[in-house]
Amino acid sequence: xxxxxxxxxxxxxxxxxxxxxxxxxxxxxxxxxxxxxxxxxxxxxxxxxxxxxxxxxxxxxxxxxxxxxxxxxxxxxxxxxxxxxxxxxxxxxxxxxxxxxxxxxxxxxxxxxxxxxxxxxxxxxxxxxxxxxxxxxxxxxxxxxxxxxxxxxxxxxxxxxxxxxxxxxxxxxxxxxxxxxxxxxxxxxxxxxxxxxxxxxxxxxxxxxxxxxxxxxxxxxxxxxxxxxxxxxxxxxxxxxxxxxxxxxxxxxxxxxxxxxxxxxxxxxxxxxxxxxxxxxxxxxxxxxxxxxxxxxxxxxxxxxxxxxxxxxxxxxxxxxxxxxxxxxxxxxxxxxxxxxxxxxxxxxxxxxxxxxxxxxxxxxxxxxxxxxx
Amino acid sequence: xxxxxxxxxxxxxxxxxxxxxxxxxxxxxxxxxxxxxxxxxxxxxxxxxxxxxxxxxxxxxxxxxxxxxxxxxxxxxxxxxxxxxxxxxxxxxxxxxxxxxxxxxxxxxxxxxxxxxxxxxxxxxxxxxxxxxxxxxxxxxxxxxxxxxxxxxxxxxxxxxxxxxxxxxxxxxxxxxxxxxxxxxxxxxxxxxxxxxxxxxxxxxxxxxxxxxxxxxxxxxxxxxxxxxxxxxxxxxxxxxxxxxxxxxxxxxxxxxxxxxxxxxxxxxxxxxxxxxxxxxxxxxxxxxxxxxxxxxxxxxxxxxxxxxxxxxxxxxxxxxxxxxxxxxxxxxxxxxxxxxxxxxxxxxxxxxxxxxxxxxxxxxxxxxxxxxxxxxxxxxxxxxxxxxxxxxxxxxxxxxx
Numbered sequence: 220x221x222x223x224x225x226x227x228x229x230x231x232x233x234x235x236x237x238x239x240x241x242x243x244x245x246x247x248x249x250x251x252x253x254x255x256x257x258x259x260x261x262x263x264x265x266x267x268x269x270x271x272x273x274x275x276x277x278x279x280x281x282x283x284x285x286x287x288x289x290x291x292x293x294x295x296x297x298x299x300x301x302x303x304x305x306x307x308x309x310x311x312x313x314x315x316x317x318x319x320x321x322x323x324x325x326x327x328x329x330x331x332x333x334x335x336x337x338x339x340x341x342x343x344x345x346x347x348x349x350x351x352x353x354x355x356x357x358x359x360x361x362x363x364x365x366x367x368x369x370x371x372x373x374x375x376x377x378x379x380x381x382x383x384x385x386x387x388x389x390x391x392x393x394x395x396x397x398x399x400x401x402x403x404x405x406x407x408x409x410x411x412x413x414x415x416x417x418x419x420x421x422x423x424x425x426x427x428x429x430x431x432x433x434x435x436x437x438x439x440x441x442x443x444x445x446x447x448x449x450x451x452x453x454x455x456x457x458x459x460x461x462x463x464x465x466x467x468x469x470x471x472x473x474x475x476x477x478x479x480x481x482x483x484x485x486x487x488x489x490x491x492x493x494x495x496x497x498x499x500x501x502x503x504x505x506x507x508x509x510x511x512x513x514x515x516x517x518x519x520x521x522x523x524x525x526x527x528x529x530x531x532x533x534x535x536x537x538x539x540x541x542x543x544x545x546x547x548x549x550x551x552x553x554x555x556x557x558x559x560x561x562x563x564x565x566x567x568x569x570x571x572x573x574x575x576x577x578x579x580x581x582x583x584x585x586x587x588x589x590x591x592x593x
Numbered sequence: 594x595x596x597x598x599x600x601x602x603x604x605x606x607x608x609x610x611x612x613x614x615x616x617x618x619x620x621x622x623x624x625x626x627x628x629x630x631x632x633x634x635x636x637x638x639x640x641x642x643x644x645x646x647x648x649x650x651x652x653x654x655x656x657x658x659x660x661x662x663x664x665x666x667x668x669x670x671x672x673x674x675x676x677x678x679x680x681x682x683x684x685x686x687x688x689x690x691x692x693x694x695x696x697x698x699x700x701x702x703x704x705x706x707x708x709x710x711x712x713x714x715x716x717x718x719x720x721x722x723x724x725x726x727x728x729x730x731x732x733x734x735x736x737x738x739x740x741x742x743x744x745x746x747x748x749x750x751x752x753x754x755x756x757x758x759x760x761x762x763x764x765x766x767x768x769x770x771x772x773x774x775x776x777x778x779x780x781x782x783x784x785x786x787x788x789x790x791x792x793x794x795x796x797x798x799x800x801x802x803x804x805x806x807x808x809x810x811x812x813x814x815x816x817x818x819x820x821x822x823x824x825x826x827x828x829x830x831x832x833x834x835x836x837x838x839x840x841x842x843x844x845x846x847x848x849x850x851x852x853x854x855x856x857x858x859x860x861x862x863x864x865x866x867x868x869x870x871x872x873x874x875x876x877x878x879x880x881x882x883x884x885x886x887x888x889x890x891x892x893x894x895x896x897x898x899x900x901x902x903x904x905x906x907x908x909x910x911x912x913x914x915x916x917x918x919x920x921x922x923x924x925x926x927x928x929x930x931x932x933x934x935x936x937x938x939x940x941x942x943x944x945x946x947x948x949x950x951x952x953x954x955x956x957x958x959x960x961x962x963x964x965x966x967x968x969x970x971x972x973x974x975x976x977x978x979x980x981x982x983x984x985x986x987x988x989x990x991x992x993x994x995x
Binding site: 225249252321438439447448531 | 673714813842
């Protein structure tokens, strides 16, 4: 192994940008033009924003006017969950930190999940039936740590039956699986640019066109009064390019699934006591959440990092502390096992060599720890 | 239109809207590019090398931003822009302090829309807001400001340099009034930082909003300075992974942070030369125009003013007609945020201008890439257009609107 060998397998934290998106951002950066200005510079920026808006709407089968640009998924989740002050908020226990924290800020409640990592629809129906106040239900499209795809269309149906609105955090959906705002029948949906090959700092809330929302960031009336602030038009343009490519390149998702399955098979063959989470449920094609029992997550990610393999011990947020996953906790995984889990996530440019690199490094660590334990 | 003022076919219009936004400086773009391409780690992914190099770059940018306002790096909270920073400051401060009975804020009628809208939102949440008028110069009367402060005042929010009329408020004096009473002082410095010296200690500023794209940095990034000693306490607007000391969650956009940092560093290094250059261009513009159009009026204080800003009234010539008659110039009537509105600028109305005079006013923003030749061209174009429009019967947008 050479020291410079680097394998990036943390795509659920951040995907590298698509070449075309980089080119689009680069071209837009040097141009003046506030999309709200009425002169030619402003009008051209506005046009570029509208082209991107169309592409993003198409990616999730929504209407362009339903796209509200934000600074990213976290802001979009906060906008969605804080945007209906008269509704009580219910979020699944495995949501991203941004949805959980926003829900906590508005005294929201948690919907439990099953041991397979799937939101408990029966519990959702019971919680809705138990309290007649109007609600807002939020369930993610697919979990960022385990990759488990959630029954969001069913959840939306249950929510609507009880007069509730349904929000879907689909940050981990597009580019990995088809995501259809209409087919899910969501009222609100969060998407993020930097998870699909667009730039960091751009995201969107898809908002059903007849819904009025209380804005989080007020300003000059941009985004039809739903989100103030000068539009980040280079970011939006890059987001639009990435969205267009994500829609065309669904083939890539199939290749990724094959590589992920190779990794999973090999790791389980190397380590008969390893545990893969979410395996009994439909999963994103790119995500593998696996525990190497009796070796702490932090030890694993450090050892892999030293070997040049970049993975994570869960979501990449806040302090950098490696804490036990709230997702695995909610699934009822024993703490001793959950503390030994890592997340491996792949993307369209992941190679077989990178997967070999992972298997080699992970296998070496496993052999080392088992030898020293023996 | 006369041939003398037509731009050549392939020449883009002269950009005179530097207060709406600025192009990214090529040096900024160059610094950003590697972070879009090969260096793509999430700065919170400290478990691996790509994440750590992104984190280091974000921290270097934070130090650059802190330096220009004389703050400490850990007092800088990255946001998606000055609008978000202003929302965070106003809503965050009032939401935190009202639990201790401090439910009042003082601001000016001429603040940026996002401050006014945030204040209005807090009124709907039960807080009280005093919107102070300004003098005809656009400056606040410190005595009136002092008289508006109450026991229960939590926050004073006053823009450092105005986005439409360019006036620079007496920040140090306002800061001293607030500090003596234990009131938080927030300043929207989106137009000021990088153009005029801004010192959070000397000016007793507790919260300060900064923008990337107003100083040749990228759009989609800004910052709120939040004082640590004495600590300015605010509630977050956006919760989540706990980034930015829990005050602003969300993945930090590394390339935007890097570009913002470089833009700030360039502005800090070049301000000393840039400010007098822009001031000279501004004087050239004003003097040249006045020679041809003696009735032109300058709006806002002539001295306490951003070097690159002019706001001019052309009595009898509706601004929208004037803009239409000058296709070679990229101009605005005021804030881009409200550019689509037909109403004349609320800021100029607040200076006491009658509606027809307010509707005859243009904002002219000069910046880093403005040249003498562009200024001379703009003078010719505006003067010719005013004379031509003056010879025509009134069929203006204003006449249609009223």
